[in-house]
Amino acid sequence: MSMMLRGLMGACAMTALAVPAMAETLTIATVNNGDMIRMQKMTKPFTDANPDIQLEWVTLEENVLRQRVTTDIATKGGQYDIVTVGNYEVPIWAKQGWLTPLEDMGADYDADDILPPIREGLSLDGKLYAAPFYGESAMIMYRKDLMEKAGLTMPERPTWDFVYDAARKMTDKSAEVYGICLRGKAGWGENMAFLTSMAASYGAPWFDMEWKPQFSGEAWKKALTDYVAIMTEAGPPGASSNGFNENLALFQTGKCGMWIDATVAASFVSNPKESTVADKVGYALAPEGEKPQMWLWAWTLAVPSSTDAPDAAKKFVAWATSKAYTEQVAAAEGWANVPPGTRTSLYENAEYQKAAPFAKPTLDSIMSADLKNPTTVEVPYIGTQWVGIPEFQALGTAVGQQFSAALAGQASVDQALQMAQQIAEREMAKAGYPK
Amino acid sequence: MARRVSETRRWTFTILAWLVALAIFFPILWTILTSFKSEADAIASPPKFLFFDWTTENYAEVQSRSPYFRHFMNSVIISVGSTLLGLLIAIPAAWSMAFQPAKRTKDLLMWMLSTKMMPAAGVLIPMYLMFRSFGLLDTRIGITVVLMLINLPIITWMLYTYFREIPGEILEAARMDGASLSKEIIHVLTPMAVPGIASTLLLNVILAWNEAFWTLNLTTSKAAPLTTFIASYSSPEGLFYAKLSAASTMAIAPILILGWFSQKQLVRGLTFGAVK
Numbered sequence: 189m190s191m192m193l194r195g196l197m198g199a200c201a202m203t204a205l206a207v208p209a210m211a212e213t214l215t216i217a218t219v220n221n222g223d224m225i226r227m228q229k230m231t232k233p234f235t236d237a238n239p240d241i242q243l244e245w246v247t248l249e250e251n252v253l254r255q256r257v258t259t260d261i262a263t264k265g266g267q268y269d270i271v272t273v274g275n276y277e278v279p280i281w282a283k284q285g286w287l288t289p290l291e292d293m294g295a296d297y298d299a300d301d302i303l304p305p306i307r308e309g310l311s312l313d314g315k316l317y318a319a320p321f322y323g324e325s326a327m328i329m330y331r332k333d334l335m336e337k338a339g340l341t342m343p344e345r346p347t348w349d350f351v352y353d354a355a356r357k358m359t360d361k362s363a364e365v366y367g368i369c370l371r372g373k374a375g376w377g378e379n380m381a382f383l384t385s386m387a388a389s390y391g392a393p394w395f396d397m398e399w400k401p402q403f404s405g406e407a408w409k410k411a412l413t414d415y416v417a418i419m420t421e422a423g424p425p426g427a428s429s430n431g432f433n434e435n436l437a438l439f440q441t442g443k444c445g446m447w448i449d450a451t452v453a454a455s456f457v458s459n460p461k462e463s464t465v466a467d468k469v470g471y472a473l474a475p476e477g478e479k480p481q482m483w484l485w486a487w488t489l490a491v492p493s494s495t496d497a498p499d500a501a502k503k504f505v506a507w508a509t510s511k512a513y514t515e516q517v518a519a520a521e522g523w524a525n526v527p528p529g530t531r532t533s534l535y536e537n538a539e540y541q542k543a544a545p546f547a548k549p550t551l552d553s554i555m556s557a558d559l560k561n562p563t564t565v566e567v568p569y570i571g572t573q574w575v576g577i578p579e580f581q582a583l584g585t586a587v588g589q590q591f592s593a594a595l596a597g598q599a600s601v602d603q604a605l606q607m608a609q610q611i612a613e614r615e616m617a618k619a620g621y622p623k
Numbered sequence: 624m625a626r627r628v629s630e631t632r633r634w635t636f637t638i639l640a641w642l643v644a645l646a647i648f649f650p651i652l653w654t655i656l657t658s659f660k661s662e663a664d665a666i667a668s669p670p671k672f673l674f675f676d677w678t679t680e681n682y683a684e685v686q687s688r689s690p691y692f693r694h695f696m697n698s699v700i701i702s703v704g705s706t707l708l709g710l711l712i713a714i715p716a717a718w719s720m721a722f723q724p725a726k727r728t729k730d731l732l733m734w735m736l737s738t739k740m741m742p743a744a745g746v747l748i749p750m751y752l753m754f755r756s757f758g759l760l761d762t763r764i765g766i767t768v769v770l771m772l773i774n775l776p777i778i779t780w781m782l783y784t785y786f787r788e789i790p791g792e793i794l795e796a797a798r799m800d801g802a803s804l805s806k807e808i809i810h811v812l813t814p815m816a817v818p819g820i821a822s823t824l825l826l827n828v829i830l831a832w833n834e835a836f837w838t839l840n841l842t843t844s845k846a847a848p849l850t851t852f853i854a855s856y857s858s859p860e861g862l863f864y865a866k867l868s869a870a871s872t873m874a875i876a877p878i879l880i881l882g883w884f885s886q887k888q889l890v891r892g893l894t895f896g897a898v899k
Contacts (some may be wrong), residue, residue, distance in 0.1 A: 215844060222859040225688065244844045252839060259747065259840065265755050269842045377859070422714035432860055437666040440862075462663050509796060535776060 213242045218272040219487065221245050222455075223322050223527040224547050227508055228515060234283055234507045241500050250377070261286045266494040269501045273310040273318060275486045276574045278615075282317040288491040288498050289315040293506040301511070301531045304390035305542070306486050307556050309570070318488035319509040322452070323529030325474070325553030326385065326483035326573075327394045329439065329457055330446040332470040334358045334365065338445075345473035345480060348414065349388070351446065355422040358445030369444035370415070370539070373431035374592035376574065377583025381483075382448070383591055384584075385573040387411040388563035391478040392577050399621040401612035403587075403605045407478075412601050416594055428596035440464060448474060450485065451553060454546035455524065471549045473556075478564045482572040484557035529554055568622075579619045586611050627695035651875070657868035658682070665844055666862040681869035689852055691873060698877075700763055701838070702831035705770035706824055707720070707847075709778045712821070717782035718808055732783065735776040743836045754841055761843040769841065770831045777830070778823055785819025818891060825885050831876045849874040 218224045228245050235243065246268070246393045248256060253272065253486040260267045273281065281287050293299065299307070299316060303323065310318045328346070335342055338357035343350065355367030362562035371382040384394065392407035402408060419427050422445075425440055432449060434455055439447045447453070460466040474481035489508060491501040506538065507513060511533060517526045526534065528550060534540055535551045544550075559570045570576040574584065594604035656672070657665050664675040685691070720728050750769070751760075759765030789812065799809040813820065835850040842851060853874050856867040882889065 217843075220855055220863065221860050228688070246838075246844050246847075246851075248851075249854055249857035250859045252854055252857075255839060259751055261756060262746065263751050265751060265760055267760055341820065433858075433862065436862065437668075438664070441666065441668050443668070461661075464663075583824060 193603060198216050211240050211242050212497050214269040214497060214500055215243050215244045215267060215502055216270040216272075216489075216504070216594050217246045217248065217253060217268045219250050219253055221452075221487075222525075224272065224487070226517065226521065226525065227321075227513075227527075230513075230520065233516060234455040234504065238500075238503065241504070243462070243504070252511065261492050261494060264494040266492075266496060268492060269495040270504060271490055271492055272321070272487055273490050275306070275318075275484065275488060276571065276576060276580075278310050278318045278488060278490065279312055279570070279576060280578055281490070282312040282315075286493055287317045288493050288495070288502070289317055290319055290491070290502060290505065291315065291539045293319070293502065296512075297506050299450060299531075301533050303530060303532055303551075303554055305484055305554055305559065306530060309486065309559050310486065310488060318490035319505050320486040320488050320530040322511055323486040323554055324451045324528035325486070325529070326382075326448060326481060327454065327474055327484075327549045327553050328446055328448050328472040329454060330354075330470050330472065331358070331442075331465060332449075334445045335470065340471060342472045344398055345476050346473045348477050351475050352414065352418050352422075352450075355418055355446060359422040363427060364443055365445060366424040366438075366443060367445040369417060369424055369430065369435040369438050369447045370380050370419060370427070370591055371431055371435065371449065372419065372423075372427040372595045373429055373434070374585060374588040375431070376581050376588060377564070377593075378431045378433050378588065379592055380584040380588040381573040383415065383484050383588075384475075384571075384575070385413065385481050385562070388572065389475065389479050389481040391564040392415075393563045393565055394433055395568060397566060398399045399568060399616055399623075401609055401616065402540075403609040405614060408605055409601065412591065412594065412605060416601055419595055420597075428592045448481075449527065450483070451546065451550040454550070455528075455544075457543070471546045473553055480556055482557040482562055484554060484572050579615060583612060586615070651879070654868045654875075655872050657865055658872045660865050660868075662862040662865045665863060665868070681737050681865045682706070682873070684866055685869045685873065687857070689855065689870070691852065694847060694849045694852040694874075695877065697842075697846055698761060698779040698832055698850075698874075701767050701770060701846070701848050702828045704763070704767040704774065705774065705831045706778075706827040708767065708771045709775050709827060710782075710824065713775060713782050713823075714813065715808065715831075716779050718785050718812060720779075720783050721786035722794060723788075732780065735779060739773075739776050748839060751840070762842060763846045766838060766841050766846055766848075769837050771835055773837070774827050774830055778827055781823040781826070782816070782819065785816050785823075786821075789815050818888070821885075822888055822891060825881070825889055829882065830879055 189293050224247070231243055235241065257268060257271045257273065259265070261271070266315040278287070302320060306320050306323045307316065310316055311318060328342070328351070330342055335354065338354060340357065342354070342356050346354075357367070359365065359367035371379045373379055375460060385538070387408055390407045392405060393402050396402055424443060425432065430438070432453070435444065435447055435449060436453060438444050439457055442465050454471060457463050457469050458466050474483065489505045491498055491505060495501055509530065511531065514526045514531070514534060518539070523537070523540045526540065526546065528534070528544070528547075541547050557572050559572060560570045574580055590599065590604040590607045590611070593599045594601050599607070647765045658681055659677045659679065660671065660675050661678055661680075664671050667675075720732065754765055793815070794807055794811060797807050802811065833850075838848050838850045839854060842848065853867070853870050856863055856870040
């Protein structure tokens with residue numbers, strides 16, 4: 189009897205020791221932004237409901253993350269169970285077979301609630317390959333007081349000409365107030381995100397249907413000439429070094445009349461803890477030329493095919509991108525802090541509309557983005573502020589350097605466009621286009 | 624008159640030295656100051672130097688968000704481990720080159736140095752695949768070996784320079800007294816080269832501590848050192864300067880303190896053999 193008791197106790201002890209060892213650890217690679225950091229702090233309900241799953245976070249700067257995750261996924265390193273990727277990568281990686289399709293996400297997941305332009309960008313052959321955590325488009329954030337002083341009223345969606353006129357009138361360089369702040373720092377996700385979408389609204393595509401670069405066209409010339417001219421006349425000094433964060437700092441310290449950038453900026457500029465102009469900010473849809481300026485970005489959670497815990501990973505992705513998570517954030521930190529731009533139901537919520545004055549322009553901007561038809565002519569690629577081909581990261585940055593040089597006055601607009609055309613022709617030929 | 628000139632000269636050089644030191648130290652000082660500011664004060668224009676609302680909230684935030692101690696311990700183990708492992712290989716190598724030079728020793732030394740000129744990104748994928756195959760991804764042992772290999776040419780070169788200063792006759796005398804090769808290296812050469820070995824050790828600990836390319840690419844979480852900890856506080860969307868400064872201050876503080884206490888040793892080691 190005593191032997192049996194000892195044996196039983198031993199078995200119990202072994203089981204107790206083995207239980208933590210059996211717990212699955214999910215390694216999640218993510219970016220450092222407010223919504224993602226908030227999620228890391230709010231995982232208790234998930235870990236309580238799934239005691240056999242432990243979470244390990246790896247937070248990295250966007251470009252480092254992109255390089256790190258690409259290396260790991262392409263070599264099937266299996267270091268990550270869940271990765272944070274943008275909607276630019278999702279279709280390319282899905283085509284390569286690097287991502288697991290997100291099927292069986294649970295009965296109450298309601299994938300049909302995801303905003304159609306976002307869902308479409310994350311799907312391949314009708315299957316969803318990544319779940320959107322937050323989505324964004326572009327809008328104009330402007331100083332209502334300066335607009336009033338200039339004797340102008342911002343329309344719901346202004347034209348580019350209105351924006352240029354307002355920028356000139358709002359500028360007071362002696363008081364260090366600049367009418368317009370736009371991205372100038374070279375990079376495919378920096379100045380080229382803005383310029384690709386701006387040029388598209390002028391009717392300028394990156395490529396024609398034969399994949400021939402189009403920088404020698406009139407539309408690109410007009411777009412880049414207007415951009416350089418207005419930034420020289422009404423932009424801040426050293427604008428060729430300004431990216432999202434630099435412009436955010438300028439706007440928050442009262443130095444910009446208007447700033448056209450990602451809708452996610454609205455929550456920063458309207459936060460009185462960070463912004464000196466929080467109570468003076470107005471919002472309008474991104475400008476219109478031949479077509480409205482379109483922009484669509486989503487940070488998504490995807491499950492690499494190299495993971496050894498696909499079911500647990502999918503379970504976490506379903507939780508983090510669910511309606512229930514949104515409600516959990518709202519209860520803990522208020523509706524203004526929920527991740528925006530992914531679900532239709534959020535924009536139908538009266539409490540959210542009340543808490544986030546930028547909700548309507550954000551939704552309208554996202555809904556007006558058409559990934560397949562970003563400009564006035566037919567194009568062979570998808571993408572509004574990027575081009576959905578693997579070569580775009582390197583190509584976009586190389587072209588961005590030319591345009592940044594034009595803004596800095598180191599090259600003329602014509603020279604920059606000529607160089608951009610040469611670079612694009614060379615790189616596309618090297619990559620074997622048309623494919 | 625001559626005395627006055629030398630006095631003026633002395634003051635000029637002292638002031639100049641202080642200015643140069645301040646210019647070199649300023650980025651670190653600015654990082655430390657920014658770590659005590661709010662995010663709004665961190666981007667204030669004109670910049671606020673000392674008169675702002677001092678706060679420690681960034682340190683609290685960083686502490687609550689990241690396992691600092693785990694990253695710190697990984698940094699200590701990786702940097703000290705890779706340096707000691709490197710010394711173990713480099714001391715005999717430098718001995719043979721300094722005291723038993725062959726016809727091609729100089730070429731060999733130059734070739735060793737040339738490996739440092741190779742862009743790291745060029746070998747990332749093969750290294751990553753090897754690490755994956757051997758199960759070394761995100762392990763301390765894997766990254767320790769890589770950092771040892773990266774710093775091995777510098778360790779060997781530094782030790783070679785120090786060993787060259789030691790008269791070969793002393794080693795010969797030891798040999799004549801019947802000392803074996805290992806005894807000659809351990810009991811005769813090493814004690815005489817302690818200052819050189821110590822400064823090599825310190826410099827390489829600093830180099831390994833600061834290495835960011837391989838540590839960011841080959842570690843994920845379990846073996847991730849402080850470089851990964853800093854990288855997690857940078858963001859292209861949103862203000863992060865104050866929190867990033869707090870993380871950077873916490874990451875550089877240990878090595879800064881080590882450098883401060885060992886500066887005499889470091890300077891002596893780095894200028895060893897410069898004046899003959």
